[in-house]
Amino acid sequence: MVNSAFTAWCVPCLASNETLQEICRKESLICKCIGINRRNLNNYEVEYLCDRKKEKGKEYFLVKWKGWPESSNTWEPVENLKCPALLKQFYNDLYTYLSKLESGRLKNNLKSVGHSAGDFVVKKAKQRIALKRWEEELNRKKSHDGMLYVENNVDLEEPPRDFFYINDYKTTPGVITLGEAIVGCECTDCFTGTCCPMEAGVVFAYNEHKQIRIPPGRPIYECNSRCKCGPDCPNRVVQKGPPYSLCIFRTDNGRGWGVKTLQKIKKHSFVMEYVGEVITSEEAERRGQQYDNKGITYLFDLDYESDEFTVDAARYGNVSHFVNHSCDPNLQVYNVFIDNLDIRLPRIALFSTRHIKAGEELTFDYQMKGSGDLSSDSIELSPSKNRVRTACKCGTAICRGFL
Template sequence: MTPQRREETERMGAWCVPCLASNETLQELCRKELLTCKCLGITRKNLNNYEVEYICDHKIEKGREYFLVKWKGWPESHNTWEPKQNLKCSFLLKQFYSDLYKYVSELKPSKASLLTNNTKCLDRSVADYIIKKAKQRIALKRWEEELNRKKSHNGMLYVENDVDLDGPPRDFYYINDYKASPGVNTFGEAIVGCECTDCFTGKCCPAEAGVVFAYNEHRQIKIQPGRPIYECNARCKCGPDCPNRVVQKGPPYSLCIFRTPNGCGWGVKTLQKIKKHSFVMEYVGEVITSEEAERRGQQYDNTGITYLFDLDYESDEFTVDAARYGNVSHFVNHSCDPNLQVYNVFIDNLDVRLPRIALFSTRPIKAGEELTFDYQMKGSGDLSTDSIELSPAKKRVRTTCRCGAANCRGYL
């Protein structure tokens, strides 16, 4: 394969295939052939040199501290005991002690003393935890890098798990737009566009569609939930800075996928302050027919979890399934008192059966706060009305709600 072809296939992701060989086996093969591989941690810098990847164990011999070191890009069979003064990796040492303290602090005092007083080396259970935590940290970092390669929006994505040993979710593929299933066409092209010089005052796309202009001068949503958003499209004469182009520009915020401490699995929190009524993200996934959604829904009942979202703005023909294919919204949890609200959006594809699903903030959101929306899709906050109910996801199993809100309904 030529370098140009290799670069092209890597950019397209075509080289990513399952492999039965372990990382250690692949590392050894690469070193024998003098090949570098960023994914395996083998670089020109450490091809013939040693760089600490993580610390596995600790012991004291004759009053001297030693650490068992896993070398980056080398299999575990090459791990060596090194005196502390040889290690120049203060950050990795800090992580080692942090993991050790976390594990021991969760034990009963008598048990903790028994596990750490052995001067030869750490108890096997402690060392195993530290190694698993180090491997998890590496896997999550790789996943974080993969997410940021695949995303198309400006905000950065981060991954964090300080709760358990779970790594990246299996069988999940990050996408930025709807993925059409066989027999479904999600691509549309607007026939006409506006010719406004000022979309606030001109006869813009919303007016042509017979609806209200959705945004104020700060690009914040000003219409009630249940009403559609018609943004300017590819045929419009207005430029990219048009105030009626919000959702199509993608999420502007840096977000963190994190492991929740309350048993809700993964969640999403914002790393930036978000103003009230601001666009936060789209809900994307595989677009399937309602019949296929019914079939998949019965399978999902066994787990009590579903990512099915009905596109029933005017009809109930299609459903979005974000179980395997989705973006960061796949990890957003439910709350009975959410800070995000759902809106139907039309841009280039004006097929009323296939609206895009946008999530806007219902109130000011602080940096570090978890993002949530109501899986029953009822309006919330001062944007809601009692009669509105938007696109309920198909749920047959009554799952206990753990949102902790004062108005929690008890079940999803």
């Protein structure tokens, strides 16, 4: 759209490129910006397989063509398909469905895929595409080095519709922060010099390997944007973001989504931050009543010094939004101050409490009673305030029964 001053205005489209490609091909329209030109207008590429049948001893597959509407699906003989990976995926999905049936019916169902099995295969294929798009979106929006992956081998749940990935706190009306750093250190070696933590009257938080060395409940003061030290400074850890590749996966015991690490994590290492909307405690109480009715918990009270602000990661957050609770967790919370020195608004960093194996789920205690004794300065997630208690499903030997 162009206004009278010939200035271009761009409006984001809610439809995906694939949907727009389907419309273009259906209407025989050319649109180079989404990859549809004269040469590929009538191209046919298999997107996924929908169904299978046998006629007169010959095997056929119902094909969904990429960039074409479902009304263009066609039955193709197996010899026409040059996509062994998609064939393998089709049979994997089919067996997943059939495994839920009685074993005596398994053989008969292979002869002709029923409508319910075919529906499942199509839904699984669409889910796989949706999760892949979401994975790509997450990696476009993240600002840290570690990659994010998405996996669902449990059910047909697709990406959450009302969740928006952010990298830093998102302030809301009524939240006014103070204490931006106005000076920084001038150390040539922050590990041994008189650095920001000492100026703040606290202990240097990390060892030479950038692992946490202070007990939970003690604050971390990292070097800020006004410091003269470089990016390799040993006092710049949390601000660099999660260094590990993580996977958001669907749990198989009713806990929804979870997060697992794809790399080994050493003990006392920084893993991720908990970010979300920063709201007032009054707003947190109002939202908390709504969340209790839905059985969800995303409110993180910032009561390091006072109880004025809360972080709500229900709609806006990062990968920590999907980290589950455990009464015996492998992550521990610390309060961190970097550029914003307002003691009412610490950043929330999660550090490993022990060595964590690749493939292991990451968890933290929503009551912040993990390893180590916490001082009264620790922060808590969603304080009780006479709210409904949610049953805990962590399954650990020391499970308290409720979050």
